[in-house]
Amino acid sequence: MLQVEQLTKRFGKKAVVSDVTFELVPNTITALIGPNGAGKTTTLSMLAGLLTPTSGIIRLDNPRPVQQQVGFLPQYPKFFEWMTAFEYVNMMGKLSGLSTVDALQRANDVLRFVGLYDERTQRISGFSGGMKQRLGIAQAILHRPKLLLLDEPVSALDPIGRSDMMKLLRELAETTTILYSTHILHDAESMTEYVLFMKDGCLVEQGHIDEVQQKYDAPHIAITFVQETDALQFASQSELHVSVSERVVTVEVHNNKPTMQHIMSRLAASPFQVEQVAYAKMTLEQMFMKVVGEDA
Amino acid sequence: MRNFTVLLQKEWREHVRNYRILWLPLVFLLLGMMDPLTYYFMDDLLQAVGNLPEGMQITIPKVSAVDMIVATAGQLLSIGTIVFIALYCGSISGERKNGTATLLYVRPVHGGVIFMSKWVMAAFMGALTTFCAIAASGYYAEIFYGQLPIVRVALFVGIYFVFLLAVITFTLMLSAWTTTAIAAATSIVVIIVGMMLDSIIGTYWVYSPFKLSAYGLQYVESGIVPEQLMMTMLVTGAFIVVSGLLGIVLTQLNKRQTNV
Amino acid sequence: METITTDMLLMLAPLFVVQLILLVVALLDLRRVADTRGPKWLWLIIILFVNIVGPIVYFIVGRKQ
Numbered sequence: 001m002l003q004v005e006q007l008t009k010r011f012g013k014k015a016v017v018s019d020v021t022f023e024l025v026p027n028t029i030t031a032l033i034g035p036n037g038a039g040k041t042t043t044l045s046m047l048a049g050l051l052t053p054t055s056g057i058i059r060l061d062n063p064r065p066v067q068q069q070v071g072f073l074p075q076y077p078k079f080f081e082w083m084t085a086f087e088y089v090n091m092m093g094k095l096s097g098l099s100t101v102d103a104l105q106r107a108n109d110v111l112r113f114v115g116l117y118d119e120r121t122q123r124i125s126g127f128s129g130g131m132k133q134r135l136g137i138a139q140a141i142l143h144r145p146k147l148l149l150l151d152e153p154v155s156a157l158d159p160i161g162r163s164d165m166m167k168l169l170r171e172l173a174e175t176t177t178i179l180y181s182t183h184i185l186h187d188a189e190s191m192t193e194y195v196l197f198m199k200d201g202c203l204v205e206q207g208h209i210d211e212v213q214q215k216y217d218a219p220h221i222a223i224t225f226v227q228e229t230d231a232l233q234f235a236s237q238s239e240l241h242v243s244v245s246e247r248v249v250t251v252e253v254h255n256n257k258p259t260m261q262h263i264m265s266r267l268a269a270s271p272f273q274v275e276q277v278a279y280a281k282m283t284l285e286q287m288f289m290k291v292v293g294e295d296a
Numbered sequence: 297m298r299n300f301t302v303l304l305q306k307e308w309r310e311h312v313r314n315y316r317i318l319w320l321p322l323v324f325l326l327l328g329m330m331d332p333l334t335y336y337f338m339d340d341l342l343q344a345v346g347n348l349p350e351g352m353q354i355t356i357p358k359v360s361a362v363d364m365i366v367a368t369a370g371q372l373l374s375i376g377t378i379v380f381i382a383l384y385c386g387s388i389s390g391e392r393k394n395g396t397a398t399l400l401y402v403r404p405v406h407g408g409v410i411f412m413s414k415w416v417m418a419a420f421m422g423a424l425t426t427f428c429a430i431a432a433s434g435y436y437a438e439i440f441y442g443q444l445p446i447v448r449v450a451l452f453v454g455i456y457f458v459f460l461l462a463v464i465t466f467t468l469m470l471s472a473w474t475t476t477a478i479a480a481a482t483s484i485v486v487i488i489v490g491m492m493l494d495s496i497i498g499t500y501w502v503y504s505p506f507k508l509s510a511y512g513l514q515y516v517e518s519g520i521v522p523e524q525l526m527m528t529m530l531v532t533g534a535f536i537v538v539s540g541l542l543g544i545v546l547t548q549l550n551k552r553q554t555n556v
Numbered sequence: 557m558e559t560i561t562t563d564m565l566l567m568l569a570p571l572f573v574v575q576l577i578l579l580v581v582a583l584l585d586l587r588r589v590a591d592t593r594g595p596k597w598l599w600l601i602i603i604l605f606v607n608i609v610g611p612i613v614y615f616i617v618g619r620k621q
Contacts (some may be wrong), residue, residue, distance in 0.1 A: 067404040074556045078395035082313040094302045095403045280424050319615050322578045
């Protein structure tokens, strides 16, 4: 589908993206995960043909120009706000090379798909953030691209907008390969098959989410305390491998140590109120921290 | 070609939606009316202001209809030029800066088509406004001061339009090249300083786009075609073509400057 | 002071008409745009009370492009 080899972008002497190599599996969703400033936007811009790489190869299966095969949604899509949603999408369709009839048909189709059909004759200037994001998706999928590049498509949305957007993306993934960037790992978890972890311009880990999980997943036990202070106190007193996030303390288990019994007895002896103790799967966030931590 | 039509339609729509298609011609109508009206009512105006010493007579020089066109032409060259620079210096750089260009640039659209769509729209507005200003001025000039030599005025409009095209092309080229602020400052400085230099030490050369406006004025005043006019037109034409080509190249090149 | 004659008024009619249309267009635009450079009410005053020049200055300076 898409192969990227040793992709590098320097601005002056500073390498913003260096030596990035990966491949996308057709009709899957891949998350490009990394903190702000990791080089995600620059990578996507190069794939979209907006920036020329300093070196490296971007290869698509099909020899047609990149612009015809790729749909791109920037993090903050900006529209000609004096246009109506329909006018905008219709114009962009024609500029993407659709015939006049097809552009008309597609404009209506994609607006219906993203749920803006009833607002199609309204000016974009009156749209909310969520509506603009959906319009952004509409313009990106207009020309039936095989590859969709989305820069932080959900980060700016409220919870409802977020779940709407994720539903749209899952639907699109049936026929389209999607690569999207995010720094909110929680969003990625619920819909991602493949992950690319990026840090300081480099890919530090990649693969199917289950494989990566297996690779890094030491089994662990999650203890949820009632009080956040209790969690902190328990963690600070413990000689075990622990990490704290709000009220949850995660204890790593190596060679079956510590055992659940051990933890339970420790907790029973402590004055802290516990809500839940359970074996847990690693979250993407923990995985990312671990991947990045080991690399640093 | 189809991309061009689509983008020209976009430009047109923008001009309609922000009322520019309406207010800009209106402003130039007013600009055209201003001079004939002030001259004609000068007497009344001075008396209305009323603090003239007793018995003082102001002799207002006798003017002809053509003088009104000359006066309006002067307004077009100064105020008109600045208005066009101010309105079009951000056409390309502005869309890059605010990011609206990004979704255009990820599509198979050549920078040249983008530049040309903006150029044609600006040129149309230039023709429309020039016509409005001269027509308004001419209307009052004929009412107050009698017949105008129509052919002479029409030819002058043509000459001025070529000058305005040079201004528009240069401004758009700068907008393709750099940021709105720098483009605005540069075109204003180049055009105003250029005009000044041309009038101060311009005796050393006879052809330059700046001279075109001077020759145009000279022609409409006297009705005699200055012998250097043709050549100056050609020089200005070449300047337009070069600026235009540069603008096309720069629009394409600077696509990467767009805010993602 | 000379009296203003009907002839004079008729002569000036086009000026007034153009000025009026410009004023109306400026007000329509001001009502429609979300934001202006500087406070909106200030532009309203400028458009309404600065003859001729008010609307022009609004269009060139006051609009955010």
